[in-house]
Amino acid sequence: DFNYVRDANNRCVLVPGLSPLVPTCDGSRDYYYTPTGYRKIAASTCEGGKELDKIGAEQMWCPGASRSGHGWVAIIFAPIIAAGLVFAILHYRKRGGSFGRIRLPDGTQQMGSNILSSPIVTKIVAAAFVVPVAIISLLSRIEIPRSLSDLNFGNWRLPSFMSRRRGSGYTALGQDEQTDVLLQDYDGSEEHLIDEADELDDADEF
Structure with a gap:
């Protein structure tokens, strides 16, 4: 392991003046073992057998890890x-x-x-x-988040009645409603329209 050397008795001992390299909880593991002087390399394909990195080591749980055993x-x-x-x-x-x-x-x-x-x-x-x-x-089939950072709120959507903008008092009017608003001052009679046309002609003459 790191900071360890092999002594004359073919044992891994800590280098004088150095301290063991303690694994850190980076979120990829739930627990780790205290250093024993031996480490299994990442490219190793060995399974089972005599695990020197665990013999005599103490199992330490990471903060927030679920002990679901x-x-x-x-x-x-x-x-x-x-x-x-x-x-x-x-x-x-x-x-x-x-x-x-x-x-x-x-x-x-x-x-x-x-x-x-x-x-x-x-x-x-x-x-x-x-x-x-x-x-x-x-x-048991639901994945329980370990912390608030694991919660994904990006896919959450508010209901339509809550997502509307408040404060703007404008409402969309249909075409028929707009026409009714523009012509609400006219009574719809032909005499009224003729009077309007005569007044415009008199204004042009002046």
Whole structure:
């Protein structure tokens, strides 16, 4: 590795006066290993075997990285275990709260047993098992951004009613509406138009 040399015992040791080159979190990795004196070159095609760059090294997580290893396993199996416990409790109470003894239930216990054995309760327990698993399976397919910089707002578009410019009170008029506005002072009669023409002729004579 960098800043390491091979000593007389054929071991990689740190050069006196130098410090190990610690990898940086540049966004391309979620974690790194502390330097051990060995480094796997980028052009290496070796897989598995004795990884000297990881033996004795400590795994360090980068800030903001998601540790999605054992977390997803716990999230997936937690509702399954919870549903199993609920089913076991319902089955236990349905049998009268004990195993191996035959008891004649009274009215209260009979009512409670009927409620617990109701198909509605069974459907609720089944939904409590199926719904969380379905939600988790959907969320596992969604890529969660690690930071705000990963969010892409460029493809977002506002609704049409929000993207219109406000403040301009102008509205587009159709051709028929413009004609009505220009001729709104005329009553449309021929006499009115003839009077207008006579007045223009008198003005030309003067």
